[in-house]
Amino acid sequence: MFDSRRLRTFHEVVTTGSFTAAANSLGFTQPAVTQQIRALEREAGVLLFTRAGRRVVLTEAGHALARHSTVILRDMRHAQQQLQALARLRADRVRVCAFPSITATLIPETLAALLAEHPTLRVELHEAEPPESMRRLMAGECDIALSFSYPGAPADLPPEVAEDNLLEDSLVALLPSGHPLTRRRGVRLAALREARWVAGCPRCRAHFLTICAEAGFEPDIVFATDDNLALQSLVAAGVGIAVAPSLVLSFLNHRQVTGRVLEPHVRRRISAHVLREHEHLPAIETVLRGLRSAAAARGGC
Template sequence: MLDSRHIRTFHEVVSSGSFTAAARALGYTQPAVTQQIRALEREAGVPLFTRDGRRMKLTEAGQTLARHAEVILGNLGAAAQQLQALARLRAGRVRVCAFPSANATLIPEAMARLIAEHPDVRVELQEAEPPESVNRLLAGECDIALSFSYPGIRTELPPDVVEVPLMEDLLTVLLPVGHPLARRHAVRLAELAQARWVAGCPRCRANFLHICADQGFEPDIVFTTDDNLALQSLVAAGVGLAVAPSLVLSFLCHRKVTGRALEPHVRRQVSAFVLRGHLPLPATAVVLAELQRAGASRVGC
């Protein structure tokens, strides 16, 4: 069995390039680093370093361990974070990480009811676009991650992660007020094949390119931004049209921009993600329940 402390020291030696530099980075003496490496070699049953003049070189076994060391240490770090998260959840403290439009809509509605009905539960809010929000969940940096996905564009998740659907969010095309098509209730995407476009976050851009390809054209994307207000201002200024979720328009709508449903209809799935082992904990359960209620109240947006 390899000692994780010895692996950490070995990784620092490899990363820093010498026993001396590793000792300085770890706050050890050089003999202490040497002793730990020798102990690791005894555990492994093979030498990990060989001397080449004044330099120490990795043996073949050392190179193999070096490839695994960062992953091992990363997994240990994630495990420690998840154990700490479990302790916080048992104490009624929940860290929620969500994308901006969910933070501006679903979260306030859910948190207002949570405060009224479960005042002992405390929520810490983070913000990140997917897939970063789910990556934080896997790393133990948050307890519930809100994310969205588009039809045909799904990310495989580890079996210990559970998806809790919250709502379906209809996509709209953003037009400047006064645009000839703004008088319609819905607009066919194929009619806009010759338009200039402003695109949003990477996941939204990927979906936009996908649905345009389905309609037989490649969009002329002249500007990209993750900022919803900037995106709408660019549409208002005539830089290009844009596609945005209804959830965004429910809290942010430029006075010189109007949204119309796309035909064919496209919806993104908004979900919460949580580790399976955390589902039964009361704090997790009540926050998820309030997020589901908030999502249900917006179905059909």
């Protein structure tokens, strides 16, 4: 069994290319790094490095250990993060990672209800678009990841993650007030083929290009932003029009912007994701119930 501290030192030498650089990175002395590597070689029973001038070169055995050390140290880091997460969850502290339009709508509604019923519960909110939120969940950096998906998108959910479908959210066209199509209840995407467009986040942008192609045109995208408030301001200023989730209508700040449902209806699915080994912990179950209740009030899944 290798000593984890020696394995980390070995990995740092491999990464930096020298004992001296590894010592500077780790805050050790160079002789201390040398001592750690010599002890690891005694544990392994083989030489891991040979000298090449001022640099060190991996032996064949060193290359083999380098491949394994990357995986071992990553798994150890993830294990430590998950154990820390369990400790937080048992203390009623839950970290939620969510995307902007849900943090401005479903999250506040959920937290208001939860805190009234569970005053000791503490929720820490982080903002990230999918798939970054899923990466954070898998890395142990959050406990619940809220994400969205569009019809036809590939299902790439890891087996260790449980999914809870919360809500289906229609897409709307954001138009500047006074636009002729604001007089209609719904807007056909094909009727906007000549418009200039402001596009949203990369995931939404990719889906937008797909539905435009299905409608028979390529949109003229003049600006792109991940910021919902900036998107509204750009539409209000006449820079272009945009497609956005209907949740945005709940915090539409510009009187000069009007939302109209796209026809035919296009929807995205909003889901909560947790690690299967955590989904029945009381703090997780409490927050998930709160999310389901808030989503149901909005006509959720």
